[in-house]
Amino acid sequence: MNTILLDLLAFGSVLSGILVITSRNPIISVLFLISVFVNVSCYLILLGINFIGLTYLIIYVGAVAILFLFVVMMMNIKLVELTEVNQKGEYTNTLPLGAIVGSLFLYELAFQPVPSSVSGMSSTIYNLFDEINLLSVNTSFKGTAFNSAGIEAYTSFNNLWDNAFTSFQQLESVGSSLYTVHMMFLIIASMILLLAMIGPIVLTHKPTKRLH
Amino acid sequence: MNLSMVLFLIGILGFILNRKNIILMLISIEIMLLAVTLLIILSSFSFDDILGQTYGIYVIAIAGAESAIGLGILVAYYRLRGSIAIKS
Numbered sequence: 001m002n003t004i005l006l007d008l009l010a011f012g013s014v015l016s017g018i019l020v021i022t023s024r025n026p027i028i029s030v031l032f033l034i035s036v037f038v039n040v041s042c043y044l045i046l047l048g049i050n051f052i053g054l055t056y057l058i059i060y061v062g063a064v065a066i067l068f069l070f071v072v073m074m075m076n077i078k079l080v081e082l083t084e085v086n087q088k089g090e091y092t093n094t095l096p097l098g099a100i101v102g103s104l105f106l107y108e109l110a111f112q113p114v115p116s117s118v119s120g121m122s123s124t125i126y127n128l129f130d131e132i133n134l135l136s137v138n139t140s141f142k143g144t145a146f147n148s149a150g151i152e153a154y155t156s157f158n159n160l161w162d163n164a165f166t167s168f169q170q171l172e173s174v175g176s177s178l179y180t181v182h183m184m185f186l187i188i189a190s191m192i193l194l195l196a197m198i199g200p201i202v203l204t205h206k207p208t209k210r211l212h
Numbered sequence: 213m214n215l216s217m218v219l220f221l222i223g224i225l226g227f228i229l230n231r232k233n234i235i236l237m238l239i240s241i242e243i244m245l246l247a248v249t250l251l252i253i254l255s256s257f258s259f260d261d262i263l264g265q266t267y268g269i270y271v272i273a274i275a276g277a278e279s280a281i282g283l284g285i286l287v288a289y290y291r292l293r294g295s296i297a298i299k300s
Contacts, residue, residue: 017219017243022224026235033239036219040250043215052253052268059272071283072235075290079227081256098228105221109214128265173262174269182266189273196277199282204291208240 006046013039026072034065051171217253218248234296238282245275 014037023029037060044053178186223243230236249271256264290296 010227013215014218014222017222020239021222021230021236026233029239033242036243037246040219040246044250047254047257049257049265052265052272055269055272059276060242060246064276067279067283068235071287072284075287075296089272094228101228102221105217107219113293116254126264140224165253170262170265172266174278176268177262178269183272189270191273192277196280199281201290203281203284208290 002046006043009039009043009046013043027069030065030068030072033068035059037061037065049170051174213251213254216247217246218250219250220244223247234286238279239281242279245271245278249275265288 013036016032020029020032023032036058041053041056041061042054044050120130130156220243223240223246226240226243227237230240244264249268252264252271253268256262286296
């Protein structure tokens with residue numbers, strides 16, 4: 001039952017995505033974009049990733065798609081200007097590039113040169129990463145008395161890190177890693193959001209002429 | 213993995229094949245960002261790791277900032293030119 005629903009949602013999102021890029025009217029394509037986001041967020045919620053699914057609903061459907069809809073309706077473009085675009089041979093110019101990129105992606109999907117799951121990956125890659133981690137710990141503590149203590153700290157830190165999350169809910173663990181360890185990235189993201197608030201104001205602000 | 217790859221393919225084909233409609237190009241960028249975030253989140257979920265969701269939140273925030281700045285540039289361009297055709 002659950003897998004049928006997941007397949008249905010995936011199919012719906014792919015179908016809506018195809019309808020986004022093929023429809024002539026930009027308002028219709030923005031509405032299908034909302035349909036893609038709703039399908040994907042339902043997919044994530046059904047898988048058990050609740051917080052990100054709800055965030056998709058709030059941010060994409062509530063903010064980004066409505067912003068697109070406002071801009072499309074505000075600019076009041078004549079529909080003729082948009083529909084005559086694809087009929088003058090411009091479409092066939094870009095078709096070979098699209099075919100090349102599409103065939104590359106289909107090769108990736110069909111033959112899977114990169115393993116897509118843990119079970120398909122050989123264990124030597126894990127061991128390689130572990131060796132690299134131990135090597136970096138060893139070299140950073142080299143020459144000091146912490147040479148064996150470095151390895152001890154590395155492994156015990158990892159164990160503590162794993163144990164701290166086992167009793168958490170999903171949202172608690174997201175918040176715990178967001179506000180403690182990755183605090184700097186949160187500050188950088190807030191700077192980027194401030195830039196995104198000031199930038200469109202500066203861009204679209206029309207200064208009034210003053211007479212001296 | 214297949215769902216996000218197909219969504220990314222749809223986004224990149226929409227970006228390539230519609231060269232003159234700039235709103236559709238921005239929408240295709242949104243679809244590509246959605247596909248990449250979905251791939252990160254699903255991979256981290258299958259690894260039973262929480263850092264992927266943290267990273268997904270950052271990608272969502274930066275995608276919102278990107279779409280706001282892109283639409284601001286689009287509105288300013290429309291005021292200057294009077295139309296949004298890329299090649300005239």
